[in-house]
Amino acid sequence: MNYRYAWRRVVNAVMLTLTGLCALVTVSALFLILGYLVYNGGRDLSWDFFTKLPKPVGETGGGMANAIVGSGKLLLLAAMIGVPVGFMGGVYLAEYGGKTFSFLVRYTADLLNGVPSVVMGIFIYTAVVIPMRGYSALAGGLALGVMLMPIVLRSTEQFLRAVPVSLREGAMALGARKWKAILTVVIPAGYKGIATGILLSLARVAGETAPLLFTSASNRFWSHGWLHGETASLPVMIFYYALSAYDDWHRQAWAAGLVLLTLVLFANIGAKLILSRSATR
Amino acid sequence: MSLPTRPAPAGRVRSFINRLRTGDEVAHLITLLFATSIFLVTALLVFELYDNSALPRHKFGWAFFVTQTWDPVFENFGALPFIYGTVVTSALALLIAVPLGVGAAIFLAELAPRPISDALTFIIELLAAVPTVIFGLIGMFVLVPFMRVYVEPFLKATLGFLPLFKGPLYGIGFLTAGVLLGIIVIPFIVSVSREVLLAVPVDQREAALALGATKWEATWKVVVPFARTGIFGSIFLSMARALGETMAVTMVIGNVPKIATSLFAPGYSIAAIIANEFSEATGDLYVQSLVELGLVLFLLTILLNGLARLMIVATAKRGTSQE
Numbered sequence: 235m236n237y238r239y240a241w242r243r244v245v246n247a248v249m250l251t252l253t254g255l256c257a258l259v260t261v262s263a264l265f266l267i268l269g270y271l272v273y274n275g276g277r278d279l280s281w282d283f284f285t286k287l288p289k290p291v292g293e294t295g296g297g298m299a300n301a302i303v304g305s306g307k308l309l310l311l312a313a314m315i316g317v318p319v320g321f322m323g324g325v326y327l328a329e330y331g332g333k334t335f336s337f338l339v340r341y342t343a344d345l346l347n348g349v350p351s352v353v354m355g356i357f358i359y360t361a362v363v364i365p366m367r368g369y370s371a372l373a374g375g376l377a378l379g380v381m382l383m384p385i386v387l388r389s390t391e392q393f394l395r396a397v398p399v400s401l402r403e404g405a406m407a408l409g410a411r412k413w414k415a416i417l418t419v420v421i422p423a424g425y426k427g428i429a430t431g432i433l434l435s436l437a438r439v440a441g442e443t444a445p446l447l448f449t450s451a452s453n454r455f456w457s458h459g460w461l462h463g464e465t466a467s468l469p470v471m472i473f474y475y476a477l478s479a480y481d482d483w484h485r486q487a488w489a490a491g492l493v494l495l496t497l498v499l500f501a502n503i504g505a506k507l508i509l510s511r512s513a514t515r
Numbered sequence: 516m517s518l519p520t521r522p523a524p525a526g527r528v529r530s531f532i533n534r535l536r537t538g539d540e541v542a543h544l545i546t547l548l549f550a551t552s553i554f555l556v557t558a559l560l561v562f563e564l565y566d567n568s569a570l571p572r573h574k575f576g577w578a579f580f581v582t583q584t585w586d587p588v589f590e591n592f593g594a595l596p597f598i599y600g601t602v603v604t605s606a607l608a609l610l611i612a613v614p615l616g617v618g619a620a621i622f623l624a625e626l627a628p629r630p631i632s633d634a635l636t637f638i639i640e641l642l643a644a645v646p647t648v649i650f651g652l653i654g655m656f657v658l659v660p661f662m663r664v665y666v667e668p669f670l671k672a673t674l675g676f677l678p679l680f681k682g683p684l685y686g687i688g689f690l691t692a693g694v695l696l697g698i699i700v701i702p703f704i705v706s707v708s709r710e711v712l713l714a715v716p717v718d719q720r721e722a723a724l725a726l727g728a729t730k731w732e733a734t735w736k737v738v739v740p741f742a743r744t745g746i747f748g749s750i751f752l753s754m755a756r757a758l759g760e761t762m763a764v765t766m767v768i769g770n771v772p773k774i775a776t777s778l779f780a781p782g783y784s785i786a787a788i789i790a791n792e793f794s795e796a797t798g799d800l801y802v803q804s805l806v807e808l809g810l811v812l813f814l815l816t817i818l819l820n821g822l823a824r825l826m827i828v829a830t831a832k833r834g835t836s837q838e
Contacts, residue, residue: 242729242732243729245729245731246729246730246731246732249731249735250622250626250730250731252618253618253619253621253622253625253626254622254626255618256614256615256616256617256618256619256621256622257618257619257622257623257627257635259615259619260615260616260619260639260642260701260702260705261635261638261639263642263698263701264638264639264641264642264645267642267645267649267650267653270653270657271649271653274656318549319549319552319553321549322545322546322548322549322550323546323549323550323552323553325546326543326546326547326549326550327550329546330543330546330547331550338554339550339551339553339554341821341824342553342554342557343553344820344824345557345817345820345821345824346553346556346557346560348752348755348756348759348816348817348819348820349560349759349813349816349817350758350759350760350761350786350812350813350816351759351761352759352761352786352789352790352809352812353560353564353759353809353812353813353816354560355789355793356563356564356567356789356793356805356806356809357559357560357563357564359793360563360564360566360567360806361559361563380556380560383552383553383556384553387550387553411537411538411539412539412542413538413539413541413542413543414538416542417542437644438644440646441644441645441646441647441648441649442646443646443647443648443761443762444761444762444786444790447790447793447794448793448794451794469646469648469762472648472649472652473648473651473762473766476651476652476655476656476766477766484656487652488652491648491649491652494646494648494649495645495646495649498644498645498646499641499644499645502640502641502644503641506637
């Protein structure tokens with residue numbers, strides 16, 4: 235009996251240690267990635283990277299200013315398309331929704347959220363790029379915007395639901411209409427969470443590459459206008475530069491990767507900090 | 516309870532008009548419109564994929580899925596090598612990610628003190644936020660040489676008698692893509708599984724411990740089975756991610772449309788061929804064959820996601836009720 239008990243103790247210790255190791259391995263993956271990016275990208279990150287256009291093929295140097303501005307343009311468009319739909323839909327689910335219909339909206343949103351991003355690219359290609367006869371910033375923004383919709387919808391709903399019912403009741407007891415209570419009391423009470431949700435969703439689509447490959451595509455100069463012409467973006471540039479045969483381009487891909495990752499991680503850490511601070515208050 | 520300030524409206528039409536005038540019905544309808552547009556977008560997505568893949572569906576029929584040739588010159592298209600590559604790399608990814616992810620989730624939910632668990636979970640969730648093109652970059656320049664120089668020779672020396680580990684070592688190929696995919700999906704398994712494990716009532720653990728179980732026995736024989744459905748949900752969720760993952764796989768799988776038994780051999784996946792060839796495809800049949808591949812990928816992930824969400828809802832009352 236004692237022998238068996240000892241054996242069980244050993245199994246206990248071994249397995250629990252193993253789970254700890256699993257956690258350790260997983261966590262260290264992030265630090266490895268981060269460390270390698272900083273080490274490799276940091277060397278080649280210079281002021282030129284942010285201010286200069288890519289040099290013609292074969293010349294070294296130059297930067298990715300057009301891709302940085304292009305990413306900004308795409309994100310702005312995505313926000314203009316995705317945020318209103320997601321936000322208003324979230325308000326509906328949290329404030330007006332019934333049972334079955336709301337469940338269907340939520341479920342569809344979750345499914346839409348799980349659609350592979352490359353499929354989203356095909357969708358926008360057939361629905362927008364072909365009718366408009368060419369790649370454009372608008373098409374890229376639409377692809378990212380559609381990806382944004384379900385994420386913003388779910389996070390908006392979640393944070394509105396966290397607003398206490400007593401606030402709504404208080405506003406309505408003072409004679410406010412329901413819409414006025416929502417607009418002036420409920421949404422301001424939940425705006426911090428909603429804003430961080432939007433920030434997080436933007437950080438997520440900022441790194442998407444696959445939906446942009448054949449919607450906004452890429453180029454090596456400034457792209458003017460929104461409706462026509464290829465628009466470069468950081469993730470797509472990283473992809474093309476990494477697959478190229480030039481060492482200089484590889485170095486720039488690392489630098490671009492570092493910039494992109496820094497932006498995304500800062501947005502994430504910032505959002506988490508804001509949320510945890512408002513949760514403890 | 517009635518509102519005495521308003522005159523009682525006669526009939527539903529009057530009441531509707533009244534609410535319309537005061538703004539409540541307007542706000543309701545506007546938000547409803549936006550909520551409904553989620554359906555519209557999804558319906559349009561399905562329609563576009565279906566409508567734009569009519570040509571290969573009529574020409575090849577079901578043979579599309581069992582044909583091995585991919586020949587743009589003679590316009591003969593078959594999806595089998597890509598389906599094979601997608602399935603093999605995803606299976607490898609899960610083989611790596613499930614034990615690691617569930618193990619880490621058990622540690623975070625059952626063992627680690629709450630502040631440490633929260634901090635580690637935060638870091639793991641940051642890992643989920645890393646853009647996959649960056650995983651691809653790391654994969655190309657770090658993982659591929661590492662696999663070629665260390666891991667693959669080791670596997671060949673120890674398990675080389677299996678057909679899975681034969682053939683020349685390139686570094687790029689199914690194995691490397693699977694490992695990279697595994698790293699990408701681990702955070703999803705960890706964060707959902709941990710959530711599901713934390714939702715298991717404390718009584719369950721206490722009862723097991725009171726009966727004399729060790730901590731591990733209580734966890735493995737009581738808590739984990741209790742959360743089983745939710746953990747499977749998280750696995751399905753990450754499987755859907757792995758199937759649809761594009762950039763990282765495209766950068767390390769080798770992009771050769773061949774079926775090979777060896778895991779060291781280069782291959783191709785559905786998402787990778789779309790990413791590589793879609794913008795350069797010429798001819799309607801070529802383009803539409805790629806769209807049909809996209810449709811296949813879409814249906815697969817929808818199926819897995821649909822199942823996963825229901826399973827997570829069933830255990831944790833979570834998943835679809837809040838993200």
